[in-house]
Amino acid sequence: MNQPETYIRELLAKPRWTDEECRWLLHYLEHTPGAELKAYMLERFRQQGFEIPAPELSASILSRIHDRIQPPARQTPVIPMFRRWRGIAAAAIVVGLAAAAAVFLLRPGRQQPAADHMAALPPQDVAPGGNKARLVLGNGRSVLLDQAADGPIAAGNGEQVHKQDAELIYGPGGSGNNMLITPNGGQYRVQLADGTRVWLNAASSLQYPAAFNSSERTVTLTGEAYFEVAQDAARPFFVKVNGMTVQVLGTSFNINAYSEEQLFTTTLLQGAVRVVAGHQRMTLAPGEQTTLEQRSGLLQRSSGDVENAVAWKNGIFTFKNDELAAVMRDISRWYDVEVAYSEGLNDKIHVSGAMRRQESLQQALKILELTADLHFEVQGRKVTVSKK
Incomplete structure (x- = not known):
């Protein structure tokens, strides 16, 4: 199952969608063959005896989604993306097609829309990132x-490493330290020898032993990663980041620690973690996060936005009142492009919205241009941002 399909399944399991989720669904469905989706949905309704919601129920659903689509009042200036999709008509399209998309896209044998879309990519466009990484073995x-085929990867220090479907899987044994490195425009997954799974975002690295033979499990991260740590009370799990250590017993969490960002953010989904920075120690509950300010070294705790923190893992860009410069750093890492700003442009402008990470660069920039206040010029792998 690819990332958009996984995300749609997660959305349909939720009792309520956020405005970003509604807009993402609308944008995603805009790039899928709607007539075929509707036909398939109706056929499944007939086969399985599903009842089409009564008109009054549909109106209630549309009203609630419409309320969610309307952005709340903010004190700081925000550039709302997807402006042309606001209103009840947009919500109706989402409600009418979401179930169809989920049923149809999850059907066995369905060719992925993203693959079809990328096949017709114009030569002057830039493809999105993908499953790319370099593995450095203990020897x-x-x-x-x-570029490597699925199957065992020959190693020289007794490592038992198997590549399967863009994921590394480690078996028991081995004495060397390994490193997984993703470039700009790359992402990858690894299952460590203890069963812990790690999703590594672009421009990141993870250093880890081929096998955990000591009384603790320690890995070192640069960049961003999502962890699902295998429980082992006798051997605590530690993630070391420059200036910070996250201690885990068995949990799911995300760490964003790019050196070019002002804050290192740790967001807890399940379980419990302890974040240590110098003499500061904080234990998080699910839904909380810490931020470590790089310059001052100050560690702070707050309620976290779990969905936003792991959106990248689900194939989504989400921006919630984020500074334009931070948004473009995300774009730069994923598309492996250089970003420049025209003279006089305020890169402190705030942006809100969402889009698929599978979009080509030109499509992603067109979505950003829906703000009506920005223009992007692409020359090779350089993007210049200016006012319209």
Whole structure:
């Protein structure tokens, strides 16, 4: 199952959608063959005896979604993306097609829309990132994983490493330290020898032992990663980041620690973690996050936005009143492009919205241009941002 399908399944399991989720669904469905989706949905309704909601129920659903689509009042200036999709008509399209998309896209044998879309990419456009990474084994051997075939990877220190469907899977044994490195425009997954799974975002690295043979499990991260840590009370799990350590017993959490960002953010989904920075220690409950300010070293705790923190893992860009400069750093890492700003442009402008990470660069920038206040010029792998 690919990332958009996984995200749609997660959305349909929720009792209520956020405005970003509504807009993402609308944008995603805009790029899928709606007539075929509707036909397939109706056929499934007939086959399984599903009842079409009564008109008054549909109106209630539309009203609630419409309320969610309307952005709340803010004190800071915000550029709302997807402006042309506001209103009850947009909500109606989402409600009418969401179930169809989920049923149809999850049907076995369905060719992925993203693959079809990328096949017709114009030569001057830039493709989105993908499953690309380099594995450095304990003996120093380097393997480009996007060029390696599925199956065992030969190693020199007794590592038992298997590549399958853009994921590394480690078996027991081995004595070397390994490193997984994603470039700009790359992402990858790894299952460590203890069963812990890690999703590594673009421009990131994870250093770890081939097998955890000591009384603790320690890995070192740069960049961003999402962790699902296998429970082992006898051997606590530690993630070391520059200036910070996250201690885990068994949990799911996300760490965003890019060196070019002002804050290192740890967001807890399930379980419990303890974040240590110098003499500061904070234990998080699910739904909380810490931020470590790089310059001052100050560690702070707050309620976290779990969905926003892990959206990248689900194939989504989400921006919630984020500074334009931060948004463009995300774009730069994922599309492997350089970003420049025209003279006089305030990169402190705030942006809200969402889009698929599978969009090509030109499509992603067109979505950003829906703000009506920005223009993007692409020359090779350089993007210049200016006012319209």
